[in-house]
Amino acid sequence: MKAAYFAEHGGPEKIIYGDFADPVPQPGEAVVRVAACALNHVDLLLLDGRFPPPQGLPHVNGCEVAGTVETAGPGCEPHARGERVIVFPGFACGRCEYCLRGERTVCLNYGYLGAHRDGGYAELVKVPADNLLPLDGGISFEQGAALPMAMLTSWHALVAQARLAPGQTVLVHAAGSGVGSAAIQIARLAGARAIATAGSDDKLELARSLGAEAAINYRKQDFVEEVRRLTGRRGVDVVLEHIGAETFERSIYCLSRLGTLVTVGSHASHWGRMDLRHVYSKNLRIVGSNLGTLTELRAVLRFVKEGRLRPVVDRVFALSEAAEALRYLLERRNLGKLLLVP
Ligand SMILES: [Zn+2]
Structure with missing residues (x-):
């Protein structure tokens, strides 16, 4: 098969488009013919070595895949060749303490497609059959590939972890990102009001078009001051945070009493300070959230x-243009998801 893989760490120029060994499925694994695969920020970390692929190099990126079942061997029932599917991107062992408690997203042996095993920057990818979900004909492959990580992450964070309720207000950072654009819509679906931040006019416009009540340009405005102004100095009930560093620290100041900050990523820095006085005196909750469940993904679908x-799709690249797509992502030019199509 053709794949866009890398054999050494570095920038997008390290991506090689060429022949790669066809995946050989074990019992219980299916091979999916990739129709579309979405790019994620983690792809850059895997490529440049900040998060080296646990299985070593060469490695094929790609966490979010939609396509058709190519091979469904023993243990893959009820899936059959030709079925339209999306792939649930997280793998759990099913045996550890947390899996047995039903909390598979914090499995001791958790792994992601495209990180802990080869992913979808390829014509074919093998996955556990348990991770396949039928993709309704009413949803395109491009839409299907654009939603498993971002939509699911935002859903689990806001609905399950932050317990966002009708009438509440949520602050969503980076409206132009997959997580941000999903979170604005999910907040609206939950009957909540969304305030979004972004760093450019087209991203602010996207935020408003998705239903954000207000959009703050964090390059031009102090988002803490703006949130205070927009909420009559009360603050928001929930902040969805995935940036880290100063954004994390300042997000705490945006919360109302009893508010919740839910963190799902650390794209700028893995570190964030906080003034503990705000946390204890206002009874704040700081919670983490990692992906979501298969049941939640079914609801999203x-x-x-x-x-x-x-799902907001910015641009579709051919698989052979994977390096160019990664460069586009690295330069943060995307407004929504970027996709590769073999
Ligand atoms: Zn487990």
């Missing part, structure tokens, strides 16, 4: 099919 959630 239903809303996408009904047109009530819309």
